[in-house]
Amino acid sequence: MGDAMGMDLRERIGAGLKTAMRDKDAARLSTLRLINAAIKDQDIALRGEGRPEGVDEAGVLAILGKMVKQRQESARAYEEGGRLELAEKERAEIGVIEEYLPRQLSAEEVEVAVTRAIAETGAEGLRDMGRVMAALKARYTGQMDFGAVGAMIKGRLG
Known part of the structure; x- marks a missing residue:
């Protein structure tokens, strides 16, 4: 399931983090750090259940999907409340997360x-x-x- 470069999602997210740090892209960096934190939390939970390998590729996809959904809900709520700059920030985060998700089916x-x-x-x-x-x-x-x-x-x- 890996992409053309044969990197798994974790590696791609890690590489994205390094690039964002180098480019001093604060918005992108904070989103990638949130993704990494969510994956680590899940790794820790799985280790507690005796699964030392942690989150697999499908698990990472599920985490990313959930993060997108949360931000879509937040963005909608902000828009309804007239907080457009906050909605915009949520949508920007969605854009970063979606780069790591496979194309959504029509x-x-x-x-x-x-x-x-x-x-x-x-x-x-x-x-x-x-x-x-x-x-x-x-x-x-x-x-x-x-x-x-x-x-x-x-x-x-x-």
Whole structure:
């Protein structure tokens, strides 16, 4: 799943941190430090559960996805409150985080992926929803909003 240079996400984030430090890009640096802190927190939690290897690539993608979602919610709240400079800061952070996420699937691509996952898993009813979600998460972590996709699957299988 690594990118063209064969670096995993952690390495790319680490390299991004070094570049931001060198370029004295304070905004970028603070966002990358937040990403690193979130990954380290998760590493520590996993070690506590006896998983010394820490967060895997899918786990890093999940952390990044969650960080984007939090900032989208904050930005919306700031916009509604007329705090545009704060909303702008959240959106700038989203931009930095998204550089490390795979391309988000379009609505049409999500439809196709859901249809394919339902067919491949042989899902027939709501009790099969978990299997469909697992198939999608295995293939598309970080590329789609699983909350919205869950509702779509429910609609199709319900």
